[in-house]
Amino acid sequence: MPAFKLLMVFLFLCFVSNFLGFTTAADPNYLAHFCPNTTTFTRNSTFQSNLNLFLSSLPTNANRSNGFSRGFYNATAGQTSDSDRVYGLFLCRGDLGSTACQDCVTFATKNVTQRCPVEKRTTILFDECLLRYSNQSFFSNSDMSSQLSMWNLQNVTEPDKFNVFLGNLMNQVITQAVNNPKRFEIRKTNYSAFQTVYSLVQCTPDLSSRDCEVCLRGALGQLPRCCSGRQGGRVLYPSCNLRYESYPFYNESAIAVPPSPPPPASVTRLQGKSGLSSSTIIAIVAPIVVIAVLFIAGLCFLRRRAEKKYNAVLEQNADNDITTLESLQFDFKTIEVATNKFSSDNKLGRGGFGEVYKGVLPHGQEIAVKRLSRSSGQGAQEFKNEVVLVAKLQHRNLVRLLGFCLEGDEKILVYEFVPNKSLDYFLYETRPIGLVKTLQDNWIARGILYLHEDSQLRIIHRDLKASNILLDVQMNPKISDFGLARIFGVDQTQGNTSRIVGTYGYMSPEYAMHGQFSVKSDVYSFGVLALETITGKKNSSFYQTDGAEDLLSYAWKHWRDGTPLQLLDSNLTDSYSRDEVTRCTHVGLLCVQEDPADRPSMATIVLALNSHSVTLSVPRQPALFIGSRTERSFPEREFECSDKSTSKSMPWSVDEASITEVYPR
Incomplete structure (x- = not known):
């Protein structure tokens, strides 16, 4: 009897912990890496020695706060005047426990040198954590130079309505995160009686509130072009990231405030002949445990199935540093509505090859629309080349391309709106x-x-x-x-x-x-x-x-x-x-x-x-x-x-x- 009870409890806890993400028996889920080969080091150089020293120190510091929240740590290796000094940090997802964080950091330190063996500037992203290092200090600076966008294959039934809801939700979560010293926030919100939306935003805690907000707002601005009408999506920069899903992808209990314990109740111990027999207890407990195990197994199956739908697109895009052309494309009707049918009141100016209009997307984002004239002499392929080029550019001092429209004779580029003049x-x-x-x-x-x-x-x-x-x-x-x-x-x-x-x-x-x-x-x-x-x-x-x-x-x-x-x-x-x-x-x-x-x-x-x-x-x-x-x-x-x-x-x-x-x- 005691052995049977222990076995049932053990199985029950194993399923629960696996479902809620308390354990990290598997390797972290790799997303992408950015390591431009413009700045490299030679084998057995001083920089590599400093890098090895930095990487070897991370696993033991996974649970240290370094003046910030736990799960974040930055450090340098090398002398102050050393040109080969290494600056680096890691950031774990805010809902992870200490063991899961340490496991991810340990794996990242080994994996990063395989993917970026001789590059000095490197960022590697996992579901659970990120790792960065460089030969130049980037601490307390918002970095939006590299971007990864991913989305769930499943669509929502009413995309316009959902996009408005999602925009309002993410704005609220971002506001909470930038005012949180941990620069982290999650929220579970009911979209309808049958659908719940789970959202998460996070910055590296060394950023100021303003820099964190700028980064997260920039990420939010990318959601319409990658994830409009999708059940889930995410945008990741080296300094911040945001994500939403129709299923729980984070561990709520790791950061939730535990409820107050109920008052102690009187306990009547059953002993001797007045208690229940062992066979009766087994008859009661066994079906309950079996039902609970089957229920949790079913939830695990559904969760894995949802993640596989997401990962199918993730794997397609993780090897590319930009999203595909299709993910950037706007339909002409959306552009017409945004610019009030290219109203003269919305006209911002005229360039060498067409006019520029101000527009507002359905969820409220302001855009600048460059409508190329039909006499521009530019072919469809040249136009697509420009889209590919500009979409690859992600920097705070470059105007960001949000998308394009190519329908019939219309060639349109959609940029972020920059409010002041030139x-x-x-x-x-x-x-x-x-x-x-x-x-x-x-x-x-x-x-x-x-x-x-x-x-x-x-x-x-x-x-x-x-x-x-x-x-x-x-x-x-x-x-x-x-x-x-x-x-x-x-x-x-x-x-x-x-x-x-x-x-x-x-x-x-x-x-x-x-x-x-x-x-x-x-x-x-x-x-x-x-x-x-x-x-x-x-x-x-x-x-x-x-x-x-x-x-x-x-x-x-x-x-x-x-x-x-x-x-x-x-x-x-x-x-x-x-x-x-x-x-x-x-x-x-x-x-x-x-x-x-x-x-x-x-x-x-x-x-x-x-x-x-x-x-x-x-x-x-x-x-x-x-x-x-x-x-x-x-x-x-x-x-x-x-x-x-x-x-x-x-x-x-x-x-x-x-x-x-x-x-x-």
Whole structure:
């Protein structure tokens, strides 16, 4: 009798624990990894020694808080001044117990070196935890550079109604999470009498409330394009993630407040002949245990079945760093409703190949809709190339593509809505004080650096200018319009083209004259933009000032004469120190050197604008098109232009929306 009871209790507890996720006998469920091979280390190097030291320390620290909540730990390995220092962290899902967390971290430390054997910047994602490390500190910084979106194959019956419900629910959960020191929140909500929605959001606890909210709002903005009308979906960034399902996928009891214990009840012990016989107890207990076991087994079966439906899509997309084209596609009717049938009241402006409208999706998200004109000359394949390119780009200083529409003659791109105007409006009209600070904080430089070195594709923008820099609510810049971008292969450093596309005044001389472009072409454009930001003057419409025929020679003259502070707008001279203006001018002049080899890389520019400890070379006279040998040797060339009738003349702005030669990094 006692043995039988113990056996039944043991089986019962085993089923319960397996169902609720209390044990982690199986390996963690792998989702994806991000490790761009642009920054690697050699075997048996100092970096690898530091990395091994860091990884070996994680399992023993899985239950430490490190000043934050349990299940999160960050650390460094190597000397403070060591260039091979390793910065890393792990984050366990907030509902996991200590044993499950430790098991996931232990597995991750072994698995990550198999998937990313020599990469310095690495993120690996599991259902239960994530692990990150890098050769540069990323602590307390929100990272949205890489993204994974997944969804359940099952659809809801009323997608529009469900999307509204889900948007409201996730907004509430996000608000709770950002105000929680653990940066974690779960919620179970009844959608109908027969359906419950389980939701979870989480940030790394080292983020501030604001950065956590920005990250989670960004993830929420991705849900409509991947998971609209689906019974489950998730979006994961290195710094945050969110998920919802129609079944419980987390352990509620691990974080729920336990109910108050009931008052003790009197217990009557049955003994001797007045008690129940053993056979009677077995007859009562055995059927109950069997029914409970069968019930829990059935629930386990249904749960596994639901997860398999989810994992079928997960496995399809885990090997790809972006979602498929189909997952990005909007139908034309949705776009029409969002823009009020492309009402003139919603029109934001006109680009080289079409008009841009503001729209609002059914769940309330604001979007910018770029409707390409039918005379754009861009084919369906070129259009899809642009979609593929921009969808791969996930960075806080890049305008994010939400989707596209391709129906009949309609070619439409759907972007996130950036509420403020472009940088050129503020540069040449309102001139707010914060613009030079924007340059000094190198947000634009970080966006270009991401395109050149950190994105999954090596991308050259080829039309970097003030009108292609948009400003969000906090006046943070976002680089837009990648229609002129050219994708490089891993081993390519430069390329040639017979189609010169770009904007006169921002194009580097080797590109304008010979069609040679490289990452240094964007560096040149950044230098022009930097000098425009400092002076508030536009290079393409610069009038002779102080004997200088263009903005670059004007800046060079003041640098040579030792008066760089005179470049700054007179209304702003009291807002910045001489050192700040001098350093920004120094960087700008180095960027516009005639020889591309003399121009710094974007990584050097980011460091130079951040730190005065970086030693910069002495700039030489910049490349000039007007009144210089460059002008005399300038060949006659047909420029690509949105206005084909004037293609023989030099256009002020040449907009091109095609992408060619797509190479993965």
